[in-house]
Amino acid sequence: MVREGEAAKALRYRTGAGYTARMKIDALVVGAGPAGLVAAEELGRAGARVLVAERMPSPARKFLMAGKSGLNLTKDEDPALIAAAYGAGAGPVPRIVGAFGPAEIRAWAEGLGQPLFTGSTGRVFPVAMKASPLLRAWLTRLDGFGVQLRTRWHWTGDGFDTPEGPVRVDARATVLAMGGASWRRLGSDGAWAVHLAATGLPVALFQPANAGLSVAWSNHMSPLFGAPVKNVALLTGDVEARGEFVIARTGLEGGGIYAVSRAVREGAPLALDLKPDLTEAEIRARLARAKGSLGNRLRKLGLDPAQRALLMEFARPLPDDLAPLIKRLPVPHEGLRPLDEAISTAGGLMWDALDVDLMLKDRPGTFACGEMLDWEAPTGGYLLTACLATGRHAGQAAARFLGL
Template sequence: MTTVSVAEACSMFSTANDTAVIGAGPAGLMAAEVLAQGGAGVTVFDVMPSAGRKLLMAGRGGLNLTHSEPLPQFLTRYREARPKLEAAITTFPPERLREWSEALGQPTFVGSSGRVFPEAFKASPLLRAWLRRLGAAGVRFAFRHRWAGWDAEGRLLFRAPDGEGVVQARATVLALGGASWPRLGSDAGWVEILATKGVTIAPLKPANCGFNVDWSDLFRGRFEGQPLKGAALSFGSASVRGEAIVTRNGLEGGAIYALAADLRTAIESNGAAILQVALRPDLEQSELAKRLAAPRGKQSLSNFLRKAAQLSPVAIGLLQEAAIASGVSLSSLSPEKLAALINAVPIRLTGVAPIARAISSAGGIALDELDADFMVRRLPGVFAAGEMLDWEAPTGGYLLQACFATGIAAGEGALRWLKRIECDTPTRIVR
């Protein structure tokens, strides 16, 4: 992998096919790969000291690359953005992503949940192999380069430790990420730059995020950090089986993330949202009531619930929190009402966790601002991909799949742009 200084980066841009990719995450690296394979000279700029910082963090949990569910169902995960993303994902679907990973020496497997992971179960081997392949293809890297927009002549502006510089690129792919985990490079500094160019930006919001709950001090002190397993979480017509984690200020985890978009919208509109939790979703209410009708004897209520309903301590704690909130005593409830509560525990969510701690972010460049090639209509020769676009999806492989697919789409779009203007001079086509 070749790295260059800001002065070197500026001086290298002289041939007809020079392109700049800004952002060294999955979308940017995919765009760079497509461009290099298409014969373009590519330099990838990133504000961080190395590539793929957020990808490496995602790899701590096994690097969930994609999901194995059928493509029609897969595409529904992108909600309102599906019409704009469908072509890119259909062109580069999950099976092609798995083939791409295997070609890098990282075969994949399907987990019990249908999620797809590299057999190494981490990101670093894949990223190393990918960077080697990009380097062999001639892709250059300029790290610690913060993009600052364009100058009066339409050249890209960068600030780096060794100074400031301008780059005159014939095509540019923007892949700077959203606003989650800004310490890894995605700090949304691009929002104002594009907004001043008239590009419509939907407000950035936390996605796949935690939510706030006003726990009692007793519950928080005892159960912070503990998982709630085997539950079914519901909001509106949506229901999700999975795990949630009790945090000091609320709840987070995969099951929560799957409902996050609807929960966030409800809180924005109403100031709160009521999440329903079924603690024993596989047990019929009548059977549960029958078990709870057995004599308790001298057992404490908690011990009785643990044995009769097979509830964990944290599940029993949630029941007690719900009872306190409604001003009733669990011991005063009939077996039927207690059984009903066990499988419909209401939890009042009072707010959304900060975007800096979210897995991803919603909002970004409005998809209507892009043409079919992922070029920003107001900025000819400038393409955009990845999480800086206005889409969101739950965890489970959908996030990375869309980043890879849109990176490819933007790279291919940039190649078509270069072909159209190959007889022009660099100064004519830069914004």
């Protein structure tokens, strides 16, 4: 990717604050995460002169971190299920994902020379199981389109603070792709929301999504920290979800908890069904047949050490009839973990501010995409799918705005 060159050099002029640089470019993309890079790709393919400005020392840091445990690009499942995953309030996201969903993302990644495979749950991964090979190929493609990248450029609302001093960019079209407000150390701090809200744009308060639960454990639980909890169902209101999670020092973490974090955030009580494949009557009968101590009877029932520990932690003193508790064990907690620990965030730029092209209604030529927008989704490929889809949508709309 082009980082220097005559076309990117600024015309400098003296101001009261010293030297300020001014640049002219067809299209400016603020943020070099997946949404911003795919927007730049669409603009570059259309023939625009594109500048990507990134506040971190290198692009796509959150993307690379996500890929360390296996880059889940998307999910291969029925389009209706994919659309439903984004839930109410997602605005045009289901429609946009419908135009650039799992099949299109697979073709895009394979076009970058990255073979893929689909796991047993429908999750799609690169065979390399990492983000770095895909990112290198992606940046090479952008370089071929002449896209310029500037790092350590901090957006200030009307310009950038850079290592070389303040810079103003005159762009005919701008795509904002600055992410949400989680994983601050990787670049998504949500600071942009203050600037946009100050101009009167509607911005929904950031809240944690796909986050763990805070639990004030007794000292008895410390030997279980790090233990997985398997073969349980998580109950929030009338909804039942299956998924594993981990007993952590700070509370409960993992995919099963993330799946219900939205409902919990919205006030639904959480309970665990420790034996989801047995009825209450079957549990009661098996416990009655078992001999010996309570611990031995619970082992005979099939509860593993982590499940037994949670039962003791959350339900003591135990009643004589344990079957109802085993089927619906209330989970006392102190709410979701802090925003910066969440995998993603709810909130952001509200849909009322945007038209069907994701262009700001009161700022012709300025578009927004990715986690900046007010939507959320569960883990499992849905997050990255929507980031790529909305970035592509905004990039193509910006190219049309430029007449390309």
